[in-house]
Amino acid sequence: MKTQTQRFLFLIAFFSFFLSxxxxxxxxxxxxxxxxxxxxxxxxxxxxxxxxxxxxxxxxxxxxxxxxxxxxxxxxxxxxxxxxxxxxxxxxxxxxxLKEQINEIDAVVISAGSIEASDKKRATALLTPIDVYTTAGADGQITSALTYLPGVQKVGESEGLFIRGGTGTESKIFMDGSLINNYFSSSVPGIAGRDRFNTSLFKGNVFSSGGYSALYGQALSGALMLESVDLPDQSSYDFGISSIFANAGFQKLSDDKTHSYGATLGYSNLNLMQKVFDFNTDFIDAPQGLNADANFRIKTKSGGFFKYYGKYDTNSMGVKTESLEADNEYSIIKLKGKNTYHNLSFKQKFGKYLLNAGTSYSFNRTDLNFSTESNDIESDKTRLLTDGNYINFKAVLERKINRISAVRGGFEVNNTDEKLTFEEINKHYKDLISAAFVETDLGFSNNLSAKIGVRAENSSYLGKSNIAPRLALAYRFAKDWTTSFAYGLFYQNPESKYINGPANLDFQKSQHYIFQVQRATDGRSLRFEAFYKKYDQLIKVSNLGFNDNQTQPIQRADNNNGFGYAKGLELFWRDKKTFDNIDYWISYSYLDSKRDFMNYPVSLQPNFASAHTLSAVAKRFIPEWKLGVNLSYSYAKGRPYYDFATKDVNGQIINYTRNEGRLKDYSALNLSFNYLPNLGKKDAKAFTIFVLSISNVLGTKNVYGYNFSQDGSRSSGVVPPINTFVFVGAFISFGVDKTQDAINNNL
Missing domain, CATH: 2.60.40.10 (Immunoglobulins)
Known part of the structure; x- marks a missing residue:
């Protein structure tokens, strides 16, 4: 036995030695x-x-x-x-x-001049649809919520995004890549039109305050790219009721979840609120509107995706103001507006290529009737009628080079057909703007990337073409810290409403230079941006006179001799992490801008540009109370105002500044509450939210500008329709519970 054990141990030692x-x-x-x-x-x-x-x-x-x-x-x-x-x-x-692996998650993203809010990059999203709805003072409008971000001016008397020294018409809005020619509702002078499109229609957006992609054009200052929702998660029915509107709608999802369709119907009327509150504006016909829309979405067996959205709306109002002319007591303006919009888009992947194509059509009618009133007798009636038909088509083909590099190219056509009738003027304006573009994303490493593009356009009306190069670079120089630079040329046709006679016109032109430093961590974002914009070939106009009741000036574009610049610094800080259930952001903009354009006699600070703008937004959700409390505050340094007139000097008509000054500083504190009674219910198949919103809580009497009489001796302030506005509403969805989504999105 002992001998066998010794042999066994010897074998183990031998094999161990052999293996070693x-x-x-x-x-x-x-x-x-x-x-x-x-x-x-x-x-x-x-x-x-x-x-x-x-x-x-x-x-x-x-x-x-x-x-x-x-x-x-x-x-x-x-x-x-x-x-x-x-x-x-x-x-x-x-x-x-080894070589660094380049991937979409770790790669640095070019962000100079742009702010993104979409499902694709939620980590860097700044304004989602929930953000818009819960920003006090935004009234649920995307463009109003954007005024709480750096770069956007507080201009209350006219619709549009006034970006970094640019007019409201120098920014354009796109839906699924297609241009929206009439995003804002028709309105009367001195009252801004509202967003025509419901915020819930869009799942995200990219807002560019400059240096935007070569895929977009005809915007001197900036662009807002909206992306509509895809298939809903499930079928639902929605109802809304408030002090100024009522609406209802539905979304039906197929059992196999490959297609859906839906529609909504809404009606609004300010008559009740006008009886309750003291309005600054005398609405002889309270603003009212009717809107309806429909949509369908189809996912094909081959992986393609169709989306359609169509809408129709009408609006009307009548405004009575004290006349500045000695011969009349009152001036009266009545509006009837009509608009229809259709958008069809298609996305399909073919092997290594991705095709995005879309087309849109819109018709817009604005019917303005002017008159005067003396001793209760209405006279001097004139009518300004504008009909516009707009067609846009765009196709983009993209091929991925690697995980973060790609090349894309395509073409776009935008056709405009407008008819205008105003006293002795009968105008028929037509223009076909065709464009081709190519752009590449180059990912050199996870820390360095570039976007290089070029866009070429031709205008049939102008009979001229342009070529606009675009360049952007991004570099991550430390953990969580990136820097971006963007440059580009941007062109835009003169506004058609000023083309009232023969003139040798050209594209208006701007150059953008943008430098940004950003730090983004979980729940916090800090952005610093400096920019310089140079404007050339801006249009200059002359006054042809006024209509019979002296209320509507007639202006004609004469040439492209205008010029200007805009430069400034911007700061944005957002924090969702420091305080439990509190999301807040602060933005500040400094703007130095001067222009010689339109009927300006010399280079001046534009009357829509404020040197200093500050905004603060805070949102607190209290789970135990099922309540969201939202605050916002805006401040803007007083803008300049001017009264331009013409005079005859040695037989030559020249413009001069007859009256000028500076408005009082703008400020407004807004408050809103959102109550979610469904919170905590398990397996809930409904979602309810009650909203109470108070705009300009302190009742600050803000002034947007001044109107002057023909001789310049009398003036009246352009003020908001109401100083403090209270909105009360309830929104109910059956078939889907969105409560947790609202909470997760920092409600």
Whole structure:
């Protein structure tokens, strides 16, 4: 027995010695840019043998394998490397230089001049649809919510996004890539038109305050790109009731979740609120409107996706103001507006290529009737009737080069057909703007990327073409810190309403230079941006006179001799992390801008440009009370105002400034409450939210500008229709519970 045990132990020792003798040691070093890197996994393919590098990049392991084999080096941040080796009896040394793996998650994103809010990049999203609805003072409008971001001016007397010294018409809005020619409702002078489109229609947006992509054009200052929702999660029915409107709608999702359709109907009327509150504006006909829309979405078997959205709306109002002319007591303006819009888009992947195509059509009618009143007798009636038909088509083909690099190109056509009738003027304006563009995204590494593009356009009315290069660079210089630079040329046709006679006109032109530094961490975002814009070939207009009741000036574009500049600094800070259930942001803009354009006699600070703008937004959700409390505050340094007139000097008509001054500083504190009674209910199939919103809580009497009489001796202030407005509403959805989504989106 003892002898057998000794033999068994001897055999174990012998085989152990043999195996240890047969083991071969494999060593080496793994580097990236000549520096050793740790935590790289090294394995011998099809075996369990391997090791992990230390802090200096060194590794070592032993194997009993023989013959031809492959070493594999892997890490999530670097490209995999395979090295063939031959294992015999001697030690093997293998050194490897890795290359950084470029991917969409780690790669730096170009963000100079743009702010993105979409499902694709929620980590960097700044304004989602929920953000819009819960920003006090925004009234649920996307464009109003954007005024709480840097770069957008507080202009209350006219619709549009006034971006970095640009007019409201110098920014354009797109839906699923197609231009929306009439995003705002028709209105009367001195009262801004509202957003025509419901915020809930869109799942995200990219707002560019300059330096935007070559895929878009005809905007001197900036662009807002809206992306509509896809298939709903489930079928639902929605109802809304408030002190100024009522609406109802539905969304029906197919059982196989491949298609959906829906529609909404709404009616609004300000008559009740006019009886309750003291309005600054005398509405002889309270603003009212009717709107309806329909949509369908289809996912094809081959992976394509169709989206259609169509809407129809009408609005009307009548305004009575004290006349500035001695011959009349009152001036009266009555409006009837009508608009229809259709948008069809298609997306399909063909192998390595992605096709995005879309078309839109809109018809817009604005019927303005002017008159005067003396001793209760209405006279001097005139009518301004404008009909516009607009067609847009766009196609973009994109091919991925690697995970973050791509090249795309396409073309776009935008056809305008407008008819205008005003006293002795009967105008028929037609223009076809055709464009071609190409753009590439270049990812050199996870820390360096570029976007290079060029856009070419031709206008049939102007009979001229342009070429606009665009360039943007982004570099991550430290953890969470990136810097971006953008440059571009941008062109835009003169506004058609000023084309009232023959003139040798050209494209208006601007150059953008933007530098940005950004720090983005989980729940916090800090942005600093500096910009410079140079304007050339801006249109100059002359006054042809006034209509019979002296209320509507007639202006004609004469030439492109205008010019200007805008430069400034902007700061944005958003924090969702520091305080529990509190989301807040602060934005500040400094703007230095001057222009000689329109009927300006010399280069002046534009009357829509404020030197200093400050906004603060805070949102607090209280779970135990099921309540959201939202505050916002806006401040803007007083803008200049001017009264321009013409005079005859040695037989020559020239413009001069007859009256000028500076408005009082603008300020407004807004408050809103959102109550969610469904919170806490399990398996709820309904969602309800009650809203109470108070705009300009302190009742500050803001002034947007002044109107002057023909001789300049009398003036009246342009003020908001009401100083403090209270909105009360309830919104109910059946079939889907959106409560948790609202909470998760910082309600």
């Amino acid at each position: 003798y047969a083991q071969v040691k494999i060593t080496g070093k793994v580097t990236f840019r000549n520096k050793g890197i740790s935590e790289i996994n090294i394995t011998l393919k099809d075996t369990y043998d391997g090791a992990t590098t230390d802090t200096n990049g060194n590794f070592s392991f032993e194997t009993s394998e023989k013959g031809n084999h492959t070493l594999i080096f892997t890490h999530s941040k670097y490209n995999d490397v395979e090295k063939p080796i031959v294992i015999e009896n001697q030690e093997i040394s293998v050194n490897v230089e």
